[in-house]
Amino acid sequence: MKRELICISCPIGCHIQAEMTAAGEVEVSGNRCPRGKAYALNELTDPKRMVTSVVACASKELPFVPVRSSAPVSMALIGELLDTLRALEVAPPLASGSVVLSDFKGSGVNIITTRSVKE
Amino acid sequence: MKELNYDVVVIGAGAAGLATAEVTASAGRSTLVIDRDDFAGGVLMQCIHNGFGLHHFKEELTGPEYAERLESAARNAGAEFLLQTTVMDFNLADNENKELLALSPEYGVMRITAKAVMLAMGCRERNRGNIGIPGRRPAGIFTAGLAQRLINMSGLLPGKSAVIIGSGDIGLIMARRLTWSGIPVKAVVEIRPFPSGLTRNIVQCLNDFNIPLYLGHTVSKINGADRVESVEISPLVDGVPDSSRSFTIECDTVLLSAGLIPENELSKRGGVTINMTTGGPLVDAWRMTNIPGVFAGGNVLHVHDLADYASDEAALAGRHILDYLNGKRPGREFPVAAGGNLRYVTPNEYIPGEKTQFFMRSLIVEDDAELIVSLDGQEIMRKKLRFVKPPEMLSVEVPGELTARGGQLSFALNGGGR
Numbered sequence: 130m131k132r133e134l135i136c137i138s139c140p141i142g143c144h145i146q147a148e149m150t151a152a153g154e155v156e157v158s159g160n161r162c163p164r165g166k167a168y169a170l171n172e173l174t175d176p177k178r179m180v181t182s183v184v185a186c187a188s189k190e191l192p193f194v195p196v197r198s199s200a201p202v203s204m205a206l207i208g209e210l211l212d213t214l215r216a217l218e219v220a221p222p223l224a225s226g227s228v229v230l231s232d233f234k235g236s237g238v239n240i241i242t243t244r245s246v247k248e
Numbered sequence: 249m250k251e252l253n254y255d256v257v258v259i260g261a262g263a264a265g266l267a268t269a270e271v272t273a274s275a276g277r278s279t280l281v282i283d284r285d286d287f288a289g290g291v292l293m294q295c296i297h298n299g300f301g302l303h304h305f306k307e308e309l310t311g312p313e314y315a316e317r318l319e320s321a322a323r324n325a326g327a328e329f330l331l332q333t334t335v336m337d338f339n340l341a342d343n344e345n346k347e348l349l350a351l352s353p354e355y356g357v358m359r360i361t362a363k364a365v366m367l368a369m370g371c372r373e374r375n376r377g378n379i380g381i382p383g384r385r386p387a388g389i390f391t392a393g394l395a396q397r398l399i400n401m402s403g404l405l406p407g408k409s410a411v412i413i414g415s416g417d418i419g420l421i422m423a424r425r426l427t428w429s430g431i432p433v434k435a436v437v438e439i440r441p442f443p444s445g446l447t448r449n450i451v452q453c454l455n456d457f458n459i460p461l462y463l464g465h466t467v468s469k470i471n472g473a474d475r476v477e478s479v480e481i482s483p484l485v486d487g488v489p490d491s492s493r494s495f496t497i498e499c500d501t502v503l504l505s506a507g508l509i510p511e512n513e514l515s516k517r518g519g520v521t522i523n524m525t526t527g528g529p530l531v532d533a534w535r536m537t538n539i540p541g542v543f544a545g546g547n548v549l550h551v552h553d554l555a556d557y558a559s560d561e562a563a564l565a566g567r568h569i570l571d572y573l574n575g576k577r578p579g580r581e582f583p584v585a586a587g588g589n590l591r592y593v594t595p596n597e598y599i600p601g602e603k604t605q606f607f608m609r610s611l612i613v614e615d616d617a618e619l620i621v622s623l624d625g626q627e628i629m630r631k632k633l634r635f636v637k638p639p640e641m642l643s644v645e646v647p648g649e650l651t652a653r654g655g656q657l658s659f660a661l662n663g664g665g666r
């Protein structure tokens with residue numbers, strides 16, 4: 130199946146048509162440079178995104194603490210990750226960068242706080 | 249009444265004010281930062297997504313991470329903070345002692361005097377009144393930034409399904425945030441024929457979730473009595489909504505992402521002259537306003553799309569505050585004008601022979617544009633610019649040797665439009 134993609138590797142933003150062949154190769158057109166092909170390959174095989182959200186925090190300063198993934202997460206896992214974060218509650222004190230969830234589903238990705246909460 | 253005295257008072261503890269405070273406190277000048285919020289960081293604290301700091305810290309950070317670094321730097325340099333404190337009024341006329349009246353739950357009314365004042369109050373969002381959408385006044389209509397603050401800081405969800413008006417980056421970021429919070433986004437409606445936000449945000453905040461983007465469309469009506477029930481969307485033909493092709497989308501929430509306005513009510517009370525195009529103060533090469541010793545930077549001066557630029561500009565103002573406190577003055581300055589295809593240029597004056605960083609905004613969308621800089625009508629510099637569009641601020645440095653003879657400096661953008 131052909132997919133329409135917009136490459137975001139540089140500001141030109143080429144519109145790319147990409148398709149996986151039976152041999153597991155990616156066929157692309159519309160890209161102006163090889164980075165477009167690498168981008169399409171990632172998007173078609175295992176697209177990843179940074180995840181940022183908030184986690185409930187038993188604090189009088191801040192009811193929710195912002196968090197992010199330590200690395201981009203497979204899009205296939207993001208829904209489940211967000212559900213897990215919604216059920217989580219953490220308690221202060223927390224320095225910025227504290228791990229609140231480690232190695233999510235064996236992906237090697239940790240979820241860390243992005244703001245410190247003293248009390 | 250509590251009385252305080254400082255060399256420098258900074259109003260606003262956002263990306264701009266914190267950067268100024270670090271500079272002036274590091275040089276040993278007593279510096280006070282005032283903010284009406286419960287914490288420092290300004291709007292950065294609600295921008296929990298990543299994409300900050302690539303310029304300023306050479307590292308990709310989220311908004312709160314960026315803010316905490318700036319705040320620690322300012323505190324370590326010796327800057328003092330008064331939070332939950334609102335500056336109500338000021339008397340800026342006296343060159344030596346500018347007087348501010350501030351209010352806080354802890355100290356009540358305070359009188360603060362300073363030798364120099366930095367305006368860093370940021371901006372506020374355009375609301376429904378500013379953009380004039382007809383219909384009733386049901387609950388469920390939020391500015392995108394307010395919804396962002398509710399979800400990211402208070403953990404409150406604004407509704408069950410949403411339509412977003414305006415395709416600026418804040419609106420796009422919120423489309424993803426709402427989707428990830430379990431609130432489906434039915435459409436993003438943009439009046440212009442091109443999106444206002446970055447392509448990266450169109451791809452990762454809309455296309456990832458198959459959220460339709462209606463370009464060249466407008467919300468012609470918001471329906472609902474107590475709560476929003478639906479919106480009517482119409483395509484624009486020659487700038488007029490074509491009601492024969494209108495369609496309705498059900499939703500209980502509408503977010504407005506319709507741009508920002510610099511927050512200058514206070515500046516006006518103090519006699520600071522405002523530039524009608526930017527909504528921010530008119531400033532010279534030092535980022536000093538018409539009142540000696542009063543400086544401005546960040547979103548209060550003109551709307552920045554990158555927090556990094558707001559910090560850089562405010563740090564530059566901080567360095568000139570130090571010059572000012574050391575008794576230096578800018579000397580004779582000459583005017584700067586925005587010419588063809590540019591909405592504005594800031595600063596509005598320059599010092600001949602000194603290298604100056606100018607920020608400007610285009611009126612056109614162009615793949616290959618040329619920026620032409622002239623002195624009294626004679627071209628002195630030309631720079632190729634790729635991917636020019638109104639939502640992205642342009643920045644150009646003009647070397648001092650080109651402007652040594654003085655005269656009116658004007659900027660223009662070449663390109664026929666796409």
Ligand SMILES: Cc1cc2nc3c(=O)[nH]c(=O)nc-3n(C[C@H](O)[C@H](O)[C@H](O)COP(=O)(O)OP(=O)(O)OC[C@H]3O[C@@H](n4cnc5c(N)ncnc54)[C@H](O)[C@@H]3O)c2cc1C
Nearest residue numbers: 260262263264283284290291335369370393546547554555
């Ligand atoms: C909703 C929103 C989302 C954004 N998202 C992004 C983004 O994703 N990426 C990006 O790079 N940039 C983004 N920006 C732009 C960027 O964050 C800003 O350019 C930058 O952070 C502005 O910093 P500032 O210090 O000028 O203003 P602000 O951060 O707004 O700080 C101004 C401060 O002044 C205080 N203040 C105002 N008046 C008074 C008074 N009278 N007394 C006391 N205190 C006062 C306010 O409480 C506030 O804390 C966004 C801006 C907004 C408004």
Ligand code: SF4
Nearest residue numbers: 136139142143162165
């Ligand atoms: S394909 Fe190459 S030129 Fe096109 S957007 Fe991607 S990186 Fe840029």
